[in-house]
Amino acid sequence: MAVLPPGLTQQAFDQAIAEFRAAIGEEWVFTSDADRASYLDPFDMGDQDDHASAAALAPSGVEDCRKILEIANRHKVPLWPISMGKNLAYGTAAPEMRGSVILDLKRMNRVIEVNEELGTAIVEPGVSFFDFKAELERRGSGLWMSGPAHSWGSVIGNALEHGVGYTPYGQHVETICGMEVLLADGSLVRTGLGALEGTKEWQAFRWPFGPGLDGMFTQSNFGIVTKMGLWLMPEPEGMAGVSIRVPAREDFHALIETLRPLRMTDVINAPYTIANGWRQITGGRVRSEVWDQPGAISRERMEELLAERGQGWWSVIFNLFDSPAALDLRLDKIRRAFAEKLPGATIDVQRWEQGQPQESWMRQEVSLAPLGVVDWGGNPGGHSDFGPIVAPLGDRAEEVYSIIEQRFLEYGKDPWIGMFGISSRALIFVADMFFTRTDAEETERCRRLFRQLCDDMADIGVGLYRTHLRFMDDAAAMHRWGDHALPRLNNRIKAALDPNGILAPGKQGIGSWEDGE
Amino acid sequence: MRLKLIAAALPLVALAPVAVQSAGQPSRSPEEIYTTRCAYCHEAGGWGTRALAKRVPAGEAELRNRSSLPPAYTIAVVRRGIGAMPQFTPTELTDAELEALANWLDRGNR
Ligand SMILES: Cc1cc2nc3c(=O)[nH]c(=O)nc-3n(C[C@H](O)[C@H](O)[C@H](O)COP(=O)(O)OP(=O)(O)OC[C@H]3O[C@@H](n4cnc5c(N)ncnc54)[C@H](O)[C@@H]3O)c2cc1C
Numbered sequence: 001m002a003v004l005p006p007g008l009t010q011q012a013f014d015q016a017i018a019e020f021r022a023a024i025g026e027e028w029v030f031t032s033d034a035d036r037a038s039y040l041d042p043f044d045m046g047d048q049d050d051h052a053s054a055a056a057l058a059p060s061g062v063e064d065c066r067k068i069l070e071i072a073n074r075h076k077v078p079l080w081p082i083s084m085g086k087n088l089a090y091g092t093a094a095p096e097m098r099g100s101v102i103l104d105l106k107r108m109n110r111v112i113e114v115n116e117e118l119g120t121a122i123v124e125p126g127v128s129f130f131d132f133k134a135e136l137e138r139r140g141s142g143l144w145m146s147g148p149a150h151s152w153g154s155v156i157g158n159a160l161e162h163g164v165g166y167t168p169y170g171q172h173v174e175t176i177c178g179m180e181v182l183l184a185d186g187s188l189v190r191t192g193l194g195a196l197e198g199t200k201e202w203q204a205f206r207w208p209f210g211p212g213l214d215g216m217f218t219q220s221n222f223g224i225v226t227k228m229g230l231w232l233m234p235e236p237e238g239m240a241g242v243s244i245r246v247p248a249r250e251d252f253h254a255l256i257e258t259l260r261p262l263r264m265t266d267v268i269n270a271p272y273t274i275a276n277g278w279r280q281i282t283g284g285r286v287r288s289e290v291w292d293q294p295g296a297i298s299r300e301r302m303e304e305l306l307a308e309r310g311q312g313w314w315s316v317i318f319n320l321f322d323s324p325a326a327l328d329l330r331l332d333k334i335r336r337a338f339a340e341k342l343p344g345a346t347i348d349v350q351r352w353e354q355g356q357p358q359e360s361w362m363r364q365e366v367s368l369a370p371l372g373v374v375d376w377g378g379n380p381g382g383h384s385d386f387g388p389i390v391a392p393l394g395d396r397a398e399e400v401y402s403i404i405e406q407r408f409l410e411y412g413k414d415p416w417i418g419m420f421g422i423s424s425r426a427l428i429f430v431a432d433m434f435f436t437r438t439d440a441e442e443t444e445r446c447r448r449l450f451r452q453l454c455d456d457m458a459d460i461g462v463g464l465y466r467t468h469l470r471f472m473d474d475a476a477a478m479h480r481w482g483d484h485a486l487p488r489l490n491n492r493i494k495a496a497l498d499p500n501g502i503l504a505p506g507k508q509g510i511g512s513w514e515d516g517e
Numbered sequence: 518m519r520l521k522l523i524a525a526a527l528p529l530v531a532l533a534p535v536a537v538q539s540a541g542q543p544s545r546s547p548e549e550i551y552t553t554r555c556a557y558c559h560e561a562g563g564w565g566t567r568a569l570a571k572r573v574p575a576g577e578a579e580l581r582n583r584s585s586l587p588p589a590y591t592i593a594v595v596r597r598g599i600g601a602m603p604q605f606t607p608t609e610l611t612d613a614e615l616e617a618l619a620n621w622l623d624r625g626n627r
Contacts, residue, residue: 030607034592034593034596034597035596035606035607037596037597037598037604038596038597038598038604038605038606038607039604039606040598040604042598042601042602042603042604043601043603056606056607058607058608084609085606086603088603092603093606104606104608106606106608106609107608126608130553152603367557368557368558368564369557369563369564371558371564371603372558372563372564372567374601375564375568375600375601379568379600379601380599380600380601381600381601382601437601
């Protein structure tokens with residue numbers, strides 16, 4: 001079945017496709033069913049066809065992109081830019097609006113620069129974490145990459161989506177320093193100090209004379225990012241891998257209060273992950289092996305499974321990066337803080353020093369292993385998550401956690417919840433939903449749960465870090481302050497920069513949140 | 518171990534800026550593609566191998582060790598996905614590369 005951009009006739013679309021072919025070459029315009037299927041979301045929370053694309057285009061560079069934009073503007077063809085298009089859990093390569101044409105930037109895949117002295121790099125969209133790691137190794141670089149749990153995605157796509165890694169540079173959006181952006185009208189802009197001809201400071205400082213615009217192009221549909229500058233961490237002299245078991249449900253408040261000052265003062269100098277009980281019982285098996293009753297795995301059963309494995313109700317893991325002597329000092333502070341506030345916690349530590357072989361706890365190897373978890377609930381498995389941003393204050397975290405845990409149980413979903421201390425002053429909750437993708441009842445229930453939680457969170461002033469395509473309008477509409485002043489401003493910027501609305505319609509609800517799904 | 522394999526398999530290009538991976542003609546051998554793109558899930562213990570062990574005869578779960586694997590099937594699986602295996606787009610793996618890979622898997626990796 002042919003999929004068309006909304007509002008276009010088959011004839012008009014065929015004409016646009018013919019022009020795209022002439023502009024970028026026959027072989028880089030994909031229209032076959034098999035090719036379009038490769039851009040569907042394998043983990044979708046419902047029918048993948050809801051987000052089917054009409055075609056995909058693969059430009060070789062900025063000039064190709066410009067030609068595509070000119071044609072798309074004339075024919076009103078919506079384009080959905082992706083870098084690697086492995087935004088698994090949030091839509092993968094699929095567009096928000098059915099019938100959009102994928103703008104697949106994978107062929108633009110150069111590592112343009114790695115500056116060893118300044119600890120910076122410039123990359124193009126198609127550079128995956130696999131590619132980037134290999135390139136740093138090929139160069140014998142003394143700089144380390146910070147990657148997400150699975151390495152299939154791209155350095156640019158992940159940073160643009162405010163992605164998370166597990167090093168001191170783990171809040172990837174904050175490592176961005178300067179971008180090159182193509183606007184819908186074909187004009188090319190360099191942000192920050194890249195606006196100066198002959199600059200040597202593009203990647204040195206984020207703030208130009210005037211407003212800093214990098215953030216405007218993240219999680220947005222205001223432009224196509226064609227290059228990104230970023231900061232890289234020099235290889236540390238040593239690392240410590242810390243894992244902490246915290247015995248009881250009631251310890252949560254104290255745990256948050258113990259971790260906050262340690263993270264805020266940079267004693268813990270990389271994101272930490274807290275996992276609740278349900279999140280810890282997954283490894284090495286599937287759900288049907290431990291639970292055969294309807295509804296969520298009960299708290300009692302979960303606690304039984306935790307006890308079998310000798311795990312605590314909460315687990316915390318993080319890595320520390322410093323010289324061996326300085327690591328001793330950091331660990332001493334952490335041990336003292338826990339001894340004072342949470343004496344029941346057990347702390348285990350592993351160590352690494354420069355020159356020793358790397359180990360898996362360091363999370364420096366590229367990997368796809370984490371993806372296996374999607375089959376936990378059933379096959380074909382699917383997976384997404386609800387991700388509120390929460391201040392790491394005991395009361396606030398408890399308030400949000402309790403609401404989410406209770407709603408998951410109410411909707412018959414296991415409350416599989418992690419919390420990521422990604423920055424000095426914020427926790428990202430990641431409440432995962434696993435489902436059988438082809439089970440219409442279950443996916444519908446997950447969507448209802450998600451929207452219920454959007455309402456619950458908006459009522460207490462909590463917003464989301466990122467969402468699957470299906471919930472972009474819902475998440476945008478949560479920003480209610482001042483009669484939705486911020487989403488309204490986004491709409492106005494969008495209308496000014498992209499009057500035909502051809503770039504990523506529906507992205508982050510910009511331009512569409514008032515209409516809903 | 519795995520890291521070394523990948524580093525060794527990558528083409529060494531001396532000039533900067535470097536095209537990390539060419540998406541044009543099949544410049545990468547099937548083995549190289551298998552090692553760098555499929556093996557993470559399809560080697561022993563990988564997610565794909567674990568999932569397949571549940572439904573294929575003993576000894577056939579690892580794709581590399583299959584007694585037979587019709588190329589047309591592999592091609593369809595890689596582009597359309599199967600179960601929750603994510604698909605590969607034609608920019609990650611061209612049609613020519615995919616065909617060579619599918620034939621290589623069917624021929625017992627020769
Ligand atoms: C099991 C599992 C674990 C995960 N762990 C993590 C994790 O630890 N950390 C984490 O951050 N994520 C994680 N993810 C989520 C996600 O898969 C990754 O963030 C992934 O890196 C995103 O895909 P990508 O980099 O290919 O981005 P893409 O799919 O290329 O891009 C994502 C979106 O950004 C926009 N975009 C991309 N490129 C451009 C551009 N050049 N111009 C304009 N807009 C653009 C588009 O809207 C696009 O859809 C996980 C997912 C799963 C399933």
